[in-house]
Amino acid sequence: xxxxxxxxxxxxxxxxxxxxxxxxxxxxxxxxxxxxxxxxxxxxxxxxxxxxxxxxxxxxxxxxxxxxxxxxxxxxxxxxxxxxx
Numbered sequence: 001x002x003x004x005x006x007x008x009x010x011x012x013x014x015x016x017x018x019x020x021x022x023x024x025x026x027x028x029x030x031x032x033x034x035x036x037x038x039x040x041x042x043x044x045x046x047x048x049x050x051x052x053x054x055x056x057x058x059x060x061x062x063x064x065x066x067x068x069x070x071x072x073x074x075x076x077x078x079x080x081x082x083x084x085x
Contacts, residue, residue: 007028009026009027010073010077011027011055011059012025012026012061012062012073017042017047019036020036021033021034022034022039022071024071024073024076026073032073032076034076034079034081038082040082041064041069042069045066050064057072061073
């Protein structure tokens with residue numbers, strides 16, 4: 001018996017930062033949500049700064065240059081908050 005397995009594509013498609021959470025749409029159709037409190041720099045940023053994201057790491061990461069924040073899809077999938085600085 002064969003099983004059809006879809007290949008996961010964990011690269012970033014889109015990012016939306018709300019007042020209480022970050023939502024990351026992946027290329028394979030999944031959406032990852034995490035509490036904004038996990039990412040203090042992002043939580044303390046203005047909405048304009050939050051919208052200034054870019055993909056990095058071959059599409060597996062998100063970078064906000066102005067606030068020096070980086071988040072990986074692997075970290076989000078594993079439920080890992082930003083390290084304390």
